[in-house]
Amino acid sequence: MSGEIWAFAEERDGAVRPTSLEVLGAAQDLAGRVGAPVAAVVAGGNAARAADALAARAVARVLALEDPSLEPYTPDAHARVLREAIEAESPRAVLFSHTYRVRDFAPKLAAALASPYVPDCVALRVADGEPVFVRRVFQGKIDATVRARGARPVLATLQNGAFPADAVRDGRAPAPIERRPASVPPDAIRTRVREVFEGVKDRVDLSRAETIVAVGRGIGKKENLAIVQELADALGAEIAASRPVCDSEWLPMDRQIGSSGQTVAPRLYVAIGISGAIQHLVGMKGSSTIVAVNKDPNAPIFSVADYGIVGDLFEVVPALTALARGGAS
Amino acid sequence: MKVAVCIKHVPARDSRLRIRSDGSWVEERDLSWEINEPDLYALEEALRIRDAAGGEVVAVTAGPDRAGEALRRGLAMGADRAIHVASEAFTAGDAQVAARALADALAPEAADLVLTGVQSDDKGYAATGVMLAEMLGLPHSTLIMEVRLEDGRVRARREMESGWFEWLELPLPALLTIQSGINQVRYATLKGIMGAKKKEIRRVEPALADGSPTVVEALAFPSRDSGAEIFEGDARGAAAKLWERLRRDGKVR
Ligand SMILES: Cc1cc2nc3c(=O)[nH]c(=O)nc-3n(C[C@H](O)[C@H](O)[C@H](O)COP(=O)(O)OP(=O)(O)OC[C@H]3O[C@@H](n4cnc5c(N)ncnc54)[C@H](O)[C@@H]3O)c2cc1C
Ligand SMILES: Nc1ncnc2c1ncn2[C@@H]1O[C@H](COP(=O)(O)O)[C@@H](O)[C@H]1O
Numbered sequence: 001m002s003g004e005i006w007a008f009a010e011e012r013d014g015a016v017r018p019t020s021l022e023v024l025g026a027a028q029d030l031a032g033r034v035g036a037p038v039a040a041v042v043a044g045g046n047a048a049r050a051a052d053a054l055a056a057r058a059v060a061r062v063l064a065l066e067d068p069s070l071e072p073y074t075p076d077a078h079a080r081v082l083r084e085a086i087e088a089e090s091p092r093a094v095l096f097s098h099t100y101r102v103r104d105f106a107p108k109l110a111a112a113l114a115s116p117y118v119p120d121c122v123a124l125r126v127a128d129g130e131p132v133f134v135r136r137v138f139q140g141k142i143d144a145t146v147r148a149r150g151a152r153p154v155l156a157t158l159q160n161g162a163f164p165a166d167a168v169r170d171g172r173a174p175a176p177i178e179r180r181p182a183s184v185p186p187d188a189i190r191t192r193v194r195e196v197f198e199g200v201k202d203r204v205d206l207s208r209a210e211t212i213v214a215v216g217r218g219i220g221k222k223e224n225l226a227i228v229q230e231l232a233d234a235l236g237a238e239i240a241a242s243r244p245v246c247d248s249e250w251l252p253m254d255r256q257i258g259s260s261g262q263t264v265a266p267r268l269y270v271a272i273g274i275s276g277a278i279q280h281l282v283g284m285k286g287s288s289t290i291v292a293v294n295k296d297p298n299a300p301i302f303s304v305a306d307y308g309i310v311g312d313l314f315e316v317v318p319a320l321t322a323l324a325r326g327g328a329s
Numbered sequence: 330m331k332v333a334v335c336i337k338h339v340p341a342r343d344s345r346l347r348i349r350s351d352g353s354w355v356e357e358r359d360l361s362w363e364i365n366e367p368d369l370y371a372l373e374e375a376l377r378i379r380d381a382a383g384g385e386v387v388a389v390t391a392g393p394d395r396a397g398e399a400l401r402r403g404l405a406m407g408a409d410r411a412i413h414v415a416s417e418a419f420t421a422g423d424a425q426v427a428a429r430a431l432a433d434a435l436a437p438e439a440a441d442l443v444l445t446g447v448q449s450d451d452k453g454y455a456a457t458g459v460m461l462a463e464m465l466g467l468p469h470s471t472l473i474m475e476v477r478l479e480d481g482r483v484r485a486r487r488e489m490e491s492g493w494f495e496w497l498e499l500p501l502p503a504l505l506t507i508q509s510g511i512n513q514v515r516y517a518t519l520k521g522i523m524g525a526k527k528k529e530i531r532r533v534e535p536a537l538a539d540g541s542p543t544v545v546e547a548l549a550f551p552s553r554d555s556g557a558e559i560f561e562g563d564a565r566g567a568a569a570k571l572w573e574r575l576r577r578d579g580k581v582r
């Protein structure tokens with residue numbers, strides 16, 4: 001059964017994570033273009049429920065790799081179970097979602113298999129019957145077209161949100177589920193999970209704010225935050241920030257927006273001196289109106305913004321504050 | 330305690346990037362360079378571990394001649410010595426090429442702890458550290474926000490999505506990829522910069538037998554056609570046009 005395109009579905013508490021559907025849709029599409037069957041692959045302590053959900057999709061089969069050692073998650077167990085499956089079945093390519101978990105084990109898996117690894121892709125193309133991958137480099141500023149060399153199975157991860165989840169096609173009849181009990185010897189798992197917990201318990205809830213003024217590293221230093229706070233006050237907005245602003249302790253951690261912070265969707269989101277890295281965008285791209293102020297016309301933030309001003313925030317922000325104050329009086 | 334830390338020399342974050350005429354990579358002439366941001370946090374964490382537990386910090390980079398600058402900066406911040414795996418081939422090579430070269434350089438060091446950053450600002454694979462762990466046969470964890478050393482073990486706090494964390498325990502030797510924000514990074518002092526001149530940078534040639542498993546065919550700036558409506562003019566003029574639009578949209582009063 002070699003030559004399949006595999007879609008790795010990440011399982012959480014029995015369910016398939018929504019980003020895994022993006023991967024499955026992309027795998028179906030790629031498989032159609034290179035003329036290969038698709039298999040969905042899930043790994044977990046008990047993957048039965050996730051496997052059933054996957055079997056309803058248009059796939060040739062579902063591989064359920066099951067072993068108690070896969071719970072709780074460790075990179076040792078995941079890489080080992082997948083390595084054995086890939087070595088036994090020789091798929092042509094394995095697609096993953098670029099989640100925190102996949103980033104933790106997929107590079108290990110690629111190194112163990114000596115497989116090409118193409119992480120964080122935003123598009124998949126086909127040329128001469130071969131997959132061609134597009135990934136962002138330089139913090140989202142440039143696209144790189146990448147090809148894999150050699151005959152080993154290619155491992156690629158897909159950026160969250162870059163492929164539509166609703167493109168997944170359902171099957172006419174449930175696909176066969178092949179349950180593969182794995183056997184990971186206990187000493188193969190070197191990491192012990194001691195505790196899982198939520199960082200800040202009573203953090204400010206920015207998800208209710210109607211207007212958010214978010215500030216990035218472009219502000220330069222903590223003392224300069226005052227001009228952004230003034231704009232926020234004049235707009236009756238909450239102030240928020242990109243990660244580096246919180247890392248530098250210019251604003252508290254609980255005001256961070258993005259994949260490791262809060263997810264918000266206000267009526268108006270004003271991004272000031274924020275470049276628009278994907279980890280920031282996932283936390284705010286659902287906002288109904290996005291305004292960006294940035295001196296770099298190529299900043300990726302402008303690709304999600306509705307309105308933009310290319311200019312120096314130290315001139316633009318006070319001008320906006322004056323307008324906001326004028327409007328209120 | 331011997332701590333090895335991998336630091337990468339990358340174009341400064343606000344560089345004006347130009348793509349080479351053959352599309353193969355960016356034009357490297359007239360760029361300014363810096364240490365990859367998460368790697369600074371990794372280096373700072375290594376220095377703190379050494380300062381508390383004794384031992385040494387070895388900084389390692391894989392890159393062309395210019396990358397030696399990253400090592401000099403690392404030594405000025407307080408690393409004890411450095412290894413430069415020197416080759417032009419790293420520009421075109423992927424994470425596996427870098428990890429293989431770093432593994433060959435680090436295997437004889439037998440460090441107790443190897444630290445890398447989570448991700449490079451230029452290539453952004455988020456993979457080199459994890460691949461290096463596999464090649465060195467070390468247990469690893471990623472996105473680490475706190476490190477505590479105990480007898481023969483390390484406890485690490487790993488960042489997960491949406492503000493969640495987990496505490497993990499790994500036997501030493503181990504590899505951790507360090508996430509930005511784990512600490513506040515020190516500046517190199519004048520004394521540090523002077524002292525660094527006497528420290529060793531050992532230069533090694535990588536084997537690079539296999540070539541890169543992936544190749545970049547072309548770079549291009551993404552099209553921004555679905556992008557924002559940009560308001561032109563001087564700051565006050567542009568702000569006024571934006572404001573008028575937001576009022577019309579009912580977004581501000
Ligand atoms: C696993 C992981 C999780 C992450 N989680 C998050 C997260 O939750 N949230 C988050 O935000 N980031 C997160 N990051 C970091 C993210 O990758 C980026 O590094 C970060 O978002 C960049 O922040 P920034 O845009 O403020 O800074 P930079 O990228 O440095 O951008 C600064 C911007 O300011 C502009 N600028 C500078 N001066 C001026 C001026 N005078 N006037 C106008 N514009 C100016 C510049 O042109 C530039 O575009 C995460 C990264 C990783 C690897
Ligand atoms: N050429 C290199 N030299 C030294 N360290 C590197 C190199 N490439 C990657 N790294 C390390 O691996 C981390 C992840 O890089 P990457 O896999 O490119 O995102 C970086 O933060 C560095 O710590």
